[in-house]
Amino acid sequence: MAKYEKREKAIDLSHHLSDLSRAREVSPLKGLARYFGKPGVISLSGGMPSADYFPYDNVSANILAPDSFALDSNSSSVSWFWRLFGSSTKTQPITVPKYPTKPDQVNLATSLQYGTSKGLPQLVDFIKEFVEDVFQPAYSDATVLLQTGNTDAWSRTVLTLCNRGEMFLTEEWTYPSAIASSHPYGISPASVKMDGEGMRSDDLRQVLASWNEEERGAKRPHLLYTVPIGQNPSGATMGLQRKKEIYDICVEYDIIIVEDDPYYFLQEGPYHLKFEREARSSSTTDTESFFANLAPSYLRIDYQGRVIRLDTFSKTIAPGSRLGWFTCSPLIAERFERHGETTAQAPCGFGQALITQLLITWGQKNWARWLHGLAVEYTHRRNFLIDSLAEEFHIRKSIGTQDVWNGLEVYDAYLKPIQNTSGDISEKFDIGTKMFSFVPPTSGMFVWIQLHFDNFPSLKDDDDDKTYEMKLWEALAEEGLLIAPGWFFSAHVDQAPPKKVGNFRIAFSFGDEETMKKSTAIIGKVFREFFKDH
Amino acid sequence: MAKYEKREKAIDLSHHLSDLSRAREVSPLKGLARYFGKPGVISLSGGMPSADYFPYDNVSANILAPDSFALDSNSSSVSWFWRLFGSSTKTQPITVPKYPTKPDQVNLATSLQYGTSKGLPQLVDFIKEFVEDVFQPAYSDATVLLQTGNTDAWSRTVLTLCNRGEMFLTEEWTYPSAIASSHPYGISPASVKMDGEGMRSDDLRQVLASWNEEERGAKRPHLLYTVPIGQNPSGATMGLQRKKEIYDICVEYDIIIVEDDPYYFLQEGPYHLKFEREARSSSTTDTESFFANLAPSYLRIDYQGRVIRLDTFSKTIAPGSRLGWFTCSPLIAERFERHGETTAQAPCGFGQALITQLLITWGQKNWARWLHGLAVEYTHRRNFLIDSLAEEFHIRKSIGTQDVWNGLEVYDAYLKPIQNTSGDISEKFDIGTKMFSFVPPTSGMFVWIQLHFDNFPSLKDDDDDKTYEMKLWEALAEEGLLIAPGWFFSAHVDQAPPKKVGNFRIAFSFGDEETMKKSTAIIGKVFREFFKDH
Incomplete structure (x- = not known):
């Protein structure tokens, strides 16, 4: 396992960049960066409105308690539906003022202004700590960059890494938007067979080893797109051993792995028929064990920095957040940032402010508790649907x-x-x-x-x-x-x-x-x- | 002027679409549309989380009064800075609940869910009414589609209309991001000379008439990008006559006009030196006259539907809104929608909900009053800067x-x-x-x-x-x-x-x-x- 231990730095993968991405220039203003952000320096350079003109004096919310959802995953006598409603009255107010009244306070004057294309610093810091704790990247300079949802993130990834006519590897059944995003650019999928764990490593090797450029009409792929946990649509989940096999093949063939993982925290564990569950004693897992038992991310074994991990708040907060993050090598993050600057520029400041304030109010531990509670809810849901099928x-x-x-x-x-x-x-x-x-x-x-x-x-x-x-x-x-x-x-x-x-x-x-x-x-x-x- | 009168329908401009845009397919799900949205139909088709799992019970804000900024545009004795602070305490609470308690109420269960790529219906309706009132499109089916800011909107426009190697027409001085968005795709500007009103119509004709494909290395442009009001960087503003001249040339040469108009509501009127202003009587204009005197949009004369207008809330609410809208022909709007589906999918639901609730609370009239107040504020600012230069x-x-x-x-x-x-x-x-x-x-x-x-x-x-x-x-x-x-x-x-x-x-x-x-x-x-x- 030595090679998966934490390394100093990601390797240089710049030869993977598309012509398009290479053509994205750093703004000439960056060349003048040494003058910016100095204390006492006045800037009348940008077209920023004064925050006095933002018509919101503050933005606030009532947020649910992080323990709104019970952790008893085996119960079948109590309906999850009612449990949920019974607890939804436990709320807590949060407020984001226009101007901060203490250092580092999340505020609208900053979050609703220009200039946050990497993301609100408080949010990026929270996510960084979370990523280090939960995913444990195997190299030291893994970089976090906000994005506006995994669909956009994948779309930016394809354009950053592939030229027209190239193919990318993916599961034989996959997320339709992943294909819809790349297809118009002349970039198409090369499918790899699946089994109960998702993508098969033996077939991946077979596809690569036998790649015939002429037959395929494309050079051998250098990008792999995968949904390794709760795969869409098959629901398959990949364990550590398979990920290592696939990672090693990707090292051998110099392939970048895009790990699109929206369902990562919805790991529900094995299903048992209702009568089998009833025969077992009710089991409640503590949150620490829940996290310890999660299938590891590719980041955990990514000693070269060839994984681009896509996380989203769509399933853990709400789809309308249109907020998520890349975790990847700094070189690729920098290219994503340039791309972001000429598209949406930054994720919405209202969303960033309200999500940051919720996360800071809860803290890492309660955020983990919330995710655990969600996983248990989805376990009930999964059980209920299959129970119903088993009755029908x-x-x-x-x-x-x-x-x-x-x-x-x-x-x-x-x-x-x-x-x-x-x-x-x-x-x-x-x-x-x-x-x-x-x-x-x-x-x-x-x-x-x-x-x-x-x-x-x-x-x-x-x-x-x-x-x-x-x-x-x-x-x-x-x-x-x-x-x-x-x-x-x-x-x-x-x-x-x-x-x-x-x-x-x-x-x-x-x-x-x-x-x-x-x-x-x-x-x-x-x-x-x-x-x-x- | 007969030709500028309201027409039945936009003309078919589909021959302008890029190869990329043509390759964007309508999701096969759309083919099944007749089954969706029927009353009583259950959908377990999408990966939507239940709104019960959104950790926000409601989102609220204190919003400024729409008349927070005074309308006295000639005053120089009272500082705008203090007038602003004196009135900022007049606020009003707004709330967006998770679940609606009355019909059509803005709510988080909808705005934070998937499925709003055109935009929240209440927001689109408000904007449509505003567009009809203020810009008065000259054809009947002008379509409003939300976007995530004019930079992204322009970026989507370029990819929708231009193939690699093409050029677009623009002012000789222009918004740098407009070039940064298109340049990496091999799409570059062809500059047109300017005068005090912005783009010169005589030079536009000259550029087009003398276009030499071989010399330029590109076919004659069919797209024109312009910032007609408070042009960035020159500050120039274009009147109706010039717009008509340019529009007619664009009809003649079959060119689509992109009207990027972030400063439209910051029309400050002519500047007079401080002593000249002091000699005049203080003048307050009512909001109706303010709107009546605004330079008209290209939409007003767009009898063919060849204008794509980009509006943004960046300068009228806040840049961090990352929210704006296209007004254009339905055919092009449909292509933008397909593009949107594979990128950010939709603007952030937190932002949409809070902005919609503000606009609905204020109503059209107070929204107009707010915009008028902002214009007067910027007039004071413009005056103050130039007064200060005149002192120096x-x-x-x-x-x-x-x-x-x-x-x-x-x-x-x-x-x-x-x-x-x-x-x-x-x-x-x-x-x-x-x-x-x-x-x-x-x-x-x-x-x-x-x-x-x-x-x-x-x-x-x-x-x-x-x-x-x-x-x-x-x-x-x-x-x-x-x-x-x-x-x-x-x-x-x-x-x-x-x-x-x-x-x-x-x-x-x-x-x-x-x-x-x-x-x-x-x-x-x-x-x-x-x-x-x-």
Whole structure:
């Protein structure tokens, strides 16, 4: 493990920069930097309005208590929904004044002014400490730079590192916006096979070793995009060993890793069926153990500074924050900063001020407690959705033999006969036929289900253009349930969707218990009808 | 004028789109749009967290009264600085709750969630009404789309309309970020000469008519970037007649006009020397007349929908808002929206919520009053800075004969002899020598001064690389004053700065009276020393 120990400095990766990024110039004003910020120096150089003209005298908020969400992750008798509402009255006021009344106080005169493209210093400091504590970068000058959400961060990364015509490596199923951001610039994905931990290291090596520039129409990629925790859409989570294997391959082939990790703090642990959970004693983990057990970030093993980590407040505070941060080598951070200066310039000052004041008020320890509470909430949600599916369908466990789930415990769903009808469904097809499968996710917001259209020979007769995935999706939509069609997440952008292979992504992040219950009932009803009719 | 009357619809300008913009695809989810937003439909499709997990129970603010700033624009006896402080205690509380308690109420559950890439509906509605009232677009389907500040808006515009290697038309002196945003993409400015109203229509025609593709290395531009009011850096403001001339040329040559207008509401009117103002009776204008007298936007005459107008809250609320809006044809707005979806997705929800609540609380009329009050404040600031220069130097008025100021009343500054010394300055050079000139701006935040190094023959001897502009700039900086060197604003990006031509841009937006007084004293001292030493 010696090579993963903390090094002095990130290596120079400037040969990875795109022509576009190289062309971004440092403002000539920077050349005059030695004159700026000196005490007593008057600046009438910028077009800054006086803070007296900001029409806000202060901005304030009532914030929830950091322990608003209980930590008992095994409970199933008490509804998480009610627990939440019972505690939401515990709030605390925070205020950001226009002008500071004590040193380093967050204030509107600064946060609503120009000149914070790196981010509010108090916020950057808080995040730095958090990053050092939680992700423990393996080199000493890892740099934190604010951004306006991971979609923008990835978009800036692609333009900073890739020229037109280049490809980047990614999971075969991935976040659609990651492709939508790069595709118009002529930069496209090269997919790597997945298993239950996400990207496979053996296939990554295979793809790189056998890369044929002529066949692919692009030189071998030097950028890898991955969502390693609660992968979108599959929900897969990657452990340390796999990350080391992938990292070592990236060192060998000189590849930069973009670790897009919005679901990092939603690590829920293994799922057990309701009756299995009830048989266990209720377990409450303390926050320190929760953090100690989190799958480590790539930063932890990044002794060369070739990881660009993207964090966002979208899932831990709110999506509308449009605020997150890069952690990466200083050289790349500097290029991101130049790019930022000519686009949004800086994240919104209202958001920065209110989030900074919340974090400072809570402190590192309470912020950790908040994240732990959220993880437990999402555990309840994940459990509730899968419990509901298990009530709607017969669930049998098997050991996966397919590519994606090889060796994992797979949940296979079969039709339940409808007891109180005349049993006409069982006349049409064997109720023992497997309809769909999934691996309960250990992180994130999604259950990714694989549909087994192949098991239903009558579906063969149909010969229109529509895939069965879309037909089934429309049948669900007509009944009032929208989930995400799997094909939208394919990294095989040039291929037509296969007719009889299909997946759905079901989010358990948003609905309350009643909504989820209704949803699984619709799934049950529509699946029964769909497979009966075809 | 018939052709400027309101038309049914913008013309189709899709042939202007860049290859990049054409490659931006509509999300496949849009194809399923008919299923979304139906009442009673459950969506578990997106990765949205429940609003219960947003740690803010509400967000609130104390906002200034919309009439915080007095409207008496001629007063010179009362300091604006004190008037401001005296009224800043008049505040009013506003609150944005997490969940709405009445229909259409601004709330955090919506504004902090995903799904607002066009902008909060209440904000877009307010802006639409304002745009219709104030700018009066000449076609009926002008579309409003939020953006994260005019720098980002321009950056998105360039990428939406220009391919690599293309050029855009702009004033010979311009906003440096406008060039910094486009330059790395291989898109560069073609400069058009200016006069006291900004861009010259005769030179625009000349540039276009004589465009030589081979010589220029680019096809004739189809995009024009202009800051027509309080132009940055020159402070020039363009009237209706000139805009019509330029618009007609753009129709003839099929050019899209980007009207970047951050200083639109800082229209201060003509400057008069202090003693001239004192001789006049104090004049207070009502807000309706103020708006009626504003120079019209290009939108007013845009009967074809070829204007993309960029508005920002940076100067009217605060720069840290990182919020503004496009007004343009629906076709181009749709392309901007696609671009937005793969970058910041949407402006920050905290900022949107707080600004929307402020605007709704004030209403259109009070918002107009606020803008009028700001314009009067900037008038005082402009007056104070120029009054101070007039105290520091001899000011003589002349009629401009040079290109930029041809026909305008120009203020020429001469050294004042230092009365209480032995008069050694006058031995070295004629105190009658003109040192710098300026035209008092009628809008915006800046005084643009032209330096007359040529008038001082002793400066010829120097033969190092540094321009006199930078030497004088450094001399000021050493004395503790930073202003903006003029060369930073040149659109002649490929040329070396001329040795003996120079300009400075002095901002009157930020400093208080004492600071401005100190600044002009430094300018006086340093100029005397500089021209004595050389």
